[in-house]
Amino acid sequence: MPLKLTVIGTGYLGATHAAAMAELGFEVLGLDIDESKVATLARGRVPMYEPGLEDLLARHVAGLEGSTGRLRFTTSWEEVADFGDVHFVCVNTPQKQGEYGCDMSYVDSAVGLLAPHLRRPALVVGKSTVPVGSAARLAGMLRELAPAGEDVELAWNPEFLREGFAVQDTLHPDRIVVGVASDHAESLLREVYGGPIAEGTPFIVADYPTAELVKTAANAFLATKISFINAMAEVCEAAGGDVAVLAEAIGHDDRIGRKFLRAGIGFGGGCLPKDIRAFMARAGELGADQALTFLREVDSVNMRRRTHMVEWAREALGGSFLGRRIAVLGAAFKPDSDDVRDSPALNVAGQIHLQGGQVTVYDPKGMENARRLFPTLGYAPSALEAVRGADVVLHLTEWREFRELDPARLAEVAGQRHILDGRNALDAQLWRKAGWTFQAMGRPNA
Numbered sequence: 001m002p003l004k005l006t007v008i009g010t011g012y013l014g015a016t017h018a019a020a021m022a023e024l025g026f027e028v029l030g031l032d033i034d035e036s037k038v039a040t041l042a043r044g045r046v047p048m049y050e051p052g053l054e055d056l057l058a059r060h061v062a063g064l065e066g067s068t069g070r071l072r073f074t075t076s077w078e079e080v081a082d083f084g085d086v087h088f089v090c091v092n093t094p095q096k097q098g099e100y101g102c103d104m105s106y107v108d109s110a111v112g113l114l115a116p117h118l119r120r121p122a123l124v125v126g127k128s129t130v131p132v133g134s135a136a137r138l139a140g141m142l143r144e145l146a147p148a149g150e151d152v153e154l155a156w157n158p159e160f161l162r163e164g165f166a167v168q169d170t171l172h173p174d175r176i177v178v179g180v181a182s183d184h185a186e187s188l189l190r191e192v193y194g195g196p197i198a199e200g201t202p203f204i205v206a207d208y209p210t211a212e213l214v215k216t217a218a219n220a221f222l223a224t225k226i227s228f229i230n231a232m233a234e235v236c237e238a239a240g241g242d243v244a245v246l247a248e249a250i251g252h253d254d255r256i257g258r259k260f261l262r263a264g265i266g267f268g269g270g271c272l273p274k275d276i277r278a279f280m281a282r283a284g285e286l287g288a289d290q291a292l293t294f295l296r297e298v299d300s301v302n303m304r305r306r307t308h309m310v311e312w313a314r315e316a317l318g319g320s321f322l323g324r325r326i327a328v329l330g331a332a333f334k335p336d337s338d339d340v341r342d343s344p345a346l347n348v349a350g351q352i353h354l355q356g357g358q359v360t361v362y363d364p365k366g367m368e369n370a371r372r373l374f375p376t377l378g379y380a381p382s383a384l385e386a387v388r389g390a391d392v393v394l395h396l397t398e399w400r401e402f403r404e405l406d407p408a409r410l411a412e413v414a415g416q417r418h419i420l421d422g423r424n425a426l427d428a429q430l431w432r433k434a435g436w437t438f439q440a441m442g443r444p445n446a
């Protein structure tokens, strides 16, 4: 009998994982405590912007015309426990209010609500990003609460997907990492990932703490790489160098690599910032805080970029935002996403607004979420409308749409032809040719 899978939590991670597993041929039941989310997914709709995900849902959600019917959604823990051989826990682990640590309440409550219904053998697989030590604790919780006792096991299988590439990253991962406490758990996970995903994909078997740490270490490394290049941007600005050329030149060294070396206003989103903070907090609890003090610097270089952008914009306006109009291109924390959690773009827009600037934001997909989070900012229905009458334009999220803008057309409506590229992604020559004063971060501003 093929394994039956369940996915608990249907956010970015869970909805994508559920759809991808159905694509691989498994029967999948997704659970969320949010009834409206379940109803939306059951109609084949995705409550967020994630390219390719609706196509996968259309192919597999039961009841949709022409679908395989392999994917269903529910709010019932009992149904999930009866249905599944393997249960993937994909719930959110946000930063705790007012402190660095990770809020484990969603994971704890998911396991706590599932466990009492587990009356037959099952493998519970955590995918959420958690502080090291969580898996061992949750395994104990399962042993205590599950009626099937020893027949219920736990594994940890971190997920490395990027928003905007969630489907692609899930179906074609760089590597699969599983933290297991038994051969049986390993063989079940090999069965899940044994099909097309496994071909040529490294399958790394580890213990619980190593598997948990792989995820936090990977995110800490990525954050460090971005802050490193942003620190170089600061030096370039002071010395008159060009950080984009520098990044390209060091990136050609294979040991360094070219990816994640784009200097700008830094990293944001629901993962990197909170993950490095949670990592520091956990290391402190373990008495290993010294090992990660450098992450404090990574975090502060990153936050400094946002303030630097604000100061740079103020300077461009002659020292004050009062009575000035600022067009902000970008609200999402990165392109191809509608996610505005800890978005550097919105943070900059918010700071300028608080300092008296009249800010107008446009983003191709993030407008609704931005409006909800920052209702007092101004919003425009297009880049052109945001730029209309602006004294300065800030490019803060590098959407393709912005790279394809016609600077000559924008020049006709702008108040002042002055643009600051906070993402080092626009073609300086093109803008300058159209009469704009163009400045980019960490680059000489001829």
Ligand code: UDX
Pocket (backbone or CB within 6 Å): 159, 160, 161, 162, 163, 164, 219, 222, 226, 259, 260, 261, 262, 263, 264, 265, 266, 267, 268, 269, 270, 271, 272, 333, 334, 335
């Ligand atoms: C990240 C990890 O990449 C992923 O493996 C993990 O599972 C979750 O966290 P994500 O948050 O979707 O994924 O975004 P990512 O593409 O990593 O970008 C993070 C932030 O870094 C964005 O704000 C982006 O704009 C910024 N960034 C990225 C830079 O500032 N410079 C770069 O060179 C690359």
